[in-house]
Amino acid sequence: MHPKDLRRSLIRVMPLLVAGLTILVLLIYYQQVTRIKHTTFKNLVLENQQRALASLDQLLTPVSTNLSIVAEWLKEEMPRAGEIERLNARLIPILKEIPQVASAVIASDEGAEYMLQRTQGGWLTRVRESHEGTNRFQWSRWSTAREPVEQWNESTDYDPRDRPWFQGALETAEPDTLFWTSPYRFFSSGQPGLSVARRITREGTSRFLVVAFDVLLADISALTSNLVAEDDGIAFALTADDQIIGVPRDTQFETEAAIQEAMLTPVQSFSVPIVRQAYATWSDDGRPVATPFRVRGMDDSKDWWASVWDYGMGNQSLWLGVAIPEPALVKRMGGPWLGIPAAILATGLILLLVTLWLVRKTGKSEGEQLLPGSALFLSGDTDDDPANILQETIQRGESEFLEFKSTLRWNFKAGRTGKEIELAWLKTVAAFLNSGGGLILLGVNDQGDVLGLDNDGFANDDALLRHVENLVAQHLGSVHFPAIQSRLFTVAQKQVLAIKCGVAQQPVFLKQGKAEDFYIRTGPASRSLSPSEVLTYLEMRKVQR
Incomplete structure (x- = not known):
């Protein structure tokens, strides 16, 4: 082709090529920004959601905890209902510390009952010592725990043994098991609520x-109406069968009557x-738990993001939802991203791709990067003396990715082998596997002194390594062997x-009998997570991957 013709062709093609590349970069940028x-x-x-769950936990956990304390006292003392x-x-001192408990009630299988109810001016008790031959209850109003200011009697067909909390506790398989009722209306106040109950058997009878x-x-509702307010969001609570038991922040619920009317409304x-x-969106998506989803096009055309979590209470559970416009x-993120110039976006995209390439190229866990040489001497792929590498590693001292243990199983204080040492x-192994990986040195104390493993009393090296392998299989699971290497x-x-x-591909739990605990590394220590924290941690790790 003649150079002039080639130049013309380039002049025609280059604008199209530049335009095409620009559009491609913008499309890629838009996709990346949308994903991010x-x-x-x-x-967010x-x-x-986590803050809302923590608030709900602070409301309900003290209720069940203090009920168990009272139950243990009743088991020891077995007071009569008439010992008001x-x-x-x-x-009264217990209920003063947990204002979320509206009333406490104790009833016997013979129909005797003692009820303590909180009022604006003090306390109210309702007592029947026995149902035999009478349906009369004695009411007393108290200003202190020992000074009644008013008393009266009332006849009623009420029998505590017919109430949901009594019937539920009666049906539990074990007497010391906590039972949460479904929402129902309380007999004395007529207000809707939940009860947690426990059965206590009289010893020898x-x-x-x-x-x-x-x-x-x-x-x-007082709790849910005050949650997520800082992000202009809302929180709500539902029963297991999708009835409202916690209303969101909304002007229509500014009166107690409006809140009461909304209770137990089908969502x-x-x-x-x-x-x-x-x-509706959550139901259409298959009711995912702790998985945020987008709520399209409300009346004001704003999209919302929401999440629903299953809050377990033993035999019962409720749904706690949050939604944020x-x-x-976007405001929390720092402003409208789409206003950034295209050139900066393209540069950012290139930097992102370079970063991803570098990450793939290096491809090592954080633990290996902070402990250079550890992977090499464990695999034997180095010309350096392994003992020298080990000494250098010990001199670094313990860290998030390195821990020392004096023995494999010998308890120096007790002068014997101990399961607690293993x-x-x-x-620590479980915590490393669940976090960024790491290295454990057995036979080295916290000060970095090499003590050796003679006290552990193994016949030979093979016996020691087989013992370690068996412990890992028993307490962590053989499925995690590929992520663990051992060498003497x-x-x-x-x-x-x-x-x-x-870094383990699947969550690692430390099994001890019937118990299973989940550990992660937090600095130079290993920390156990609660079940709700485990779910959050695994979700966050999934997002980071």
Whole structure:
């Protein structure tokens, strides 16, 4: 082709090529920004969800905990319902500390009952010593635990043994099991609420008591109506069968009467549109737990992001939902991303791709990067003396990715082998596997002194390594073997066992009998997570991957 013709062709093609590349870069940028925005939105929603769950836990956990304390006292003392002052002296101080308990009730299998109810001016008790031959209850109003200011009698067909809390506790398989009722209306106040109850058997007899604490749904609504407010969001609570028991922040619920009217409304007909729409979207998506989702097009055309979590209470559970408008999430991110110039976006995209390439190229766990040479001497792929590498590693001291243990199983204080010593380093193995990996050196104390493994009393090296393998299989699971490497070294004529942990592909639980614990590394220590924290941690790790 003649150079001039070639130049013309380039002149025609280059604008199209530049335009095409520009459009391609913008499309790629838009996709990347959308993905990042959505991931960030989900994380922000989960962050609010966690705060809401913690608040609900602070409301309900003290109720069940203190009920168990009272139940243990009743088991020891077994007071009669007529010992009003004695019961008041025990229960009033407890209820003062947990204002979310509206009333406490103790009833026997013979129909005797003692009830303590909180009032604006003090306390109210209702007592019947026995149902035999009478349906009369004695009411007393108290200013203190020992000074009644008013008393009267009332005849009623009420029998505590017919109430949901008594019937539920009666049906539990074990007497000391806590039972949460479904929402129902309390007999004395007529207000809707939940009760948690426990059956207590009289030792040596078939007689028993049931003790219960009552929580008003209005208190759950008081909680949900104040959650997620800083992000212009809302929170709501539902029963397992999708009835409202916690209303969101909304001007229509500024009076107690409005809140009471909304209680136990089916969510499909609830008066707050975003709650109905979020519930419908959640149901259409298969009711995912702790998985944020987008709620499209409300009346004001704003999209929302929501999440629903299953809050377990033993035999019962409830749904706790949060929803946040997308503009509020964008504000939390720092402004409208689409206004950034295209050139900066393209540069950012290139930098992102380079970063991803570098990450793939390096491809090592954090633990291996902070412990150079550990992977090499464990695999034997180095010309350096392994003992020298080990000494250098010990001199670094313990860290997030390196831990020392004096022995494999020998308890120096007790002068014997101990299972607790084995579980101590297995806990660290589990924490490394669940975090960024790391290295454990057995036979080295906290000060970095090499003690060796002679006290552990193994016949030979093979017996020691087989024992370690069996412990890992028993307490962590054989499925995690690919992420664990072990090797014995001799340093100053003393043996040291090095256990290198990678990052496990699946969650690792430390099994002790029927118990299973989940550990992660937090600095130079291993920490156990609660079940709710485990779910959050695994979700966050999934997002980071």
